[in-house]
Amino acid sequence: AQSVTQPDIHITVSEGASLELRCNYSYGATPYLFWYVQSPGQGLQLLLKYFSGDTLVQGIKGFEAEFKRSQSSFNLRKPSVHWSDAAEYFCAVGATAGNMLTFGGGTRLMVKP
Amino acid sequence: DTGVSQDPRHKITKRGQNVTFRCDPISEHNRLYWYRQTLGQGPEFLTYFQNEAQLEKSRLLSDRFSAERPKGSFSTLEIQRTEQGDSAMYLCASSLAVAGGGGYTFGSGTRLTVV
Secondary structure: OOEEEOOOOEEEEEOOOOEEEOOEEEOOOOOEEEEEEEOOOOOEEEEEEEOOOOOEEEOHHHOEEEEEHHHOEEEEEEOOOOHHHOEEEEEEEEOOOOOOEEEOOOEEEEEEO | OOOOEEEOOEEEEOOOOOEEEEEEOOOOOOEEEEEEEOOOOOOEEEEEEEOOEEEEEOOOOOOOEEEEOOOOOOEEEEEOOOOHHHOEEEEEEEEOOOOOOOOOEEOOOEEEEEO
16 A cells, blocks of 8 residues: 655745755555645645656746655755745655555645745 | 636535535546545545546545546535534545546635534
């Protein structure tokens, strides 16, 4: 069975500082990996996804993520955080067959002015 | 197309009542998914459809839950005899049936409160 762990429940960074959100997954085959962002009371917006190829993927809003198979990780990064990035971030893994996504518990990002 | 629409946005119901939610996916998307999200948790998969066929159901989807997508377009999720534990955000998403799936477009969700 697939699973996702986001070790950090809350993270606070200063505006303009760099950000890294951690994601570790467990899956027996090549995973399909995703990062979503959710603002309060809203649905989820896809930031980026990894299916294959280049292990560094670029997403929207200046985010990027790096797939590291040896570490079973797919960490999300941003070089300079903006106050509007404050939200909850979810990492998810999907199977190659079927389309169920398994989500991590999320990381709540707060941005200090 | 304005994306995935869910109705209602909020629903408060008394324990034991039945509720029904509706999801209108992006028109060209043939896959439709339902997820449930409780406070402070990530979404949990409930079920998904390809066109009108329900292809997978989670064990979370008890007998009190039923989902339909009768014409392969909109979908409904019904909860019978609601319980307080059913209080959650119910999220709908849609996608094209491409290899690997994912990359869904999510709706804004229906927040259910059972009192």
